[in-house]
Amino acid sequence: MDDLRQKYLAAINSADDEAALEDLRVAAVGKKGEVSLKMRELGKMTPEERQVAGPALNALKDEINSALAAKKVALEDVALDARLAGEWLDVTLPGRTRRQGTIHPVSQVTEEVTAILADMGFAVAEGPQIEDDWHNFDALNIPGHHSARTEMDTFYMARPEGDNRPPHVLRTHTSPVQIRSMLEHGAPIRIICPGRVYRADYDQTHTPMFHQVEGLAIDKDISMANLKWVLEEFFSAFFGTKVKTRFRASHFPFTEPSAEVDIQCSWEGGTVKVGEGDGWLEVLGSGMVHPHVLRSGGVDPDQWQGFAFGMGIDRMAMLKYGVPDLRAFFDSDLRWLRHYGFSSLAVPTLHGGL
């Protein structure tokens, strides 16, 4: 019995998983295990022998069972320790920061401009950036020989060899959307069109791609007075301060009369401040829509009249947010974007403030 005891206790002690323990349990105290077989032999013993052997075998069985149980717990502890070591997680470590993108100033200002003018009842219209020359020029009263075609440094699209129709252009302004909108919706109409435009020009204040917003309001009795009110309201809301405007007589083929509009500003210390001082800054072109243009848009100039204006969005962004060089807008320099960009959650609204 001592041999059995030593054999099993030693084996249990050095078992290294639960499967080995189970094998040992079957071999020792299972139905056909060595200890169980010995117990069956008790029947063949004399009563005296049985009195000694019986309790000793029971004690051995108990001892083996509790050794098995203790070893099982020990093995579980080891397994748990190994898991804890392997899956250790320091919840006190600082979180990993994720880089957040920013909203580009051009997008932000487009939203601001749209919020202000939408509040005045202007709907947003869109047109293609690749435009045919009728919409970009002729329909806007800019005939083939007109100097505006060359002055605008137009980008022309190539036609296949032998195709002699006039080439398409990258639209040089957002004005063609006036025509498209009138043809689609007729009069009365009140729209703005923010979008990309293209001209072959490159210096501190010009890039070959830039942004404009076009405005158009046509009804029975719309006049220059309405134009002036809309623009003054617009600038004051946009810059967050009362801004005086100055209308200077000018010429555009698509308006008659035409006016260039300046806003009040000061130039002190090399920086422009809008809404103060006695300087002026030219910011847009405007006027009463020319009868030819109304007719191109399918609108009868004997019944309808109204104003139009065109303004540079990038220019507005530079002025409002103090950006000195337009070219940096389109360099995709991350440091610039992080500095001048806006939080994606700071959606411009009139009630939230611009």
Ligand code: DAH
């Ligand atoms: N299309 C002109 C440009 O790009 C801007 C402009 C001037 C638009 C007068 C207008 C307008 O609607 O009435 O230079």
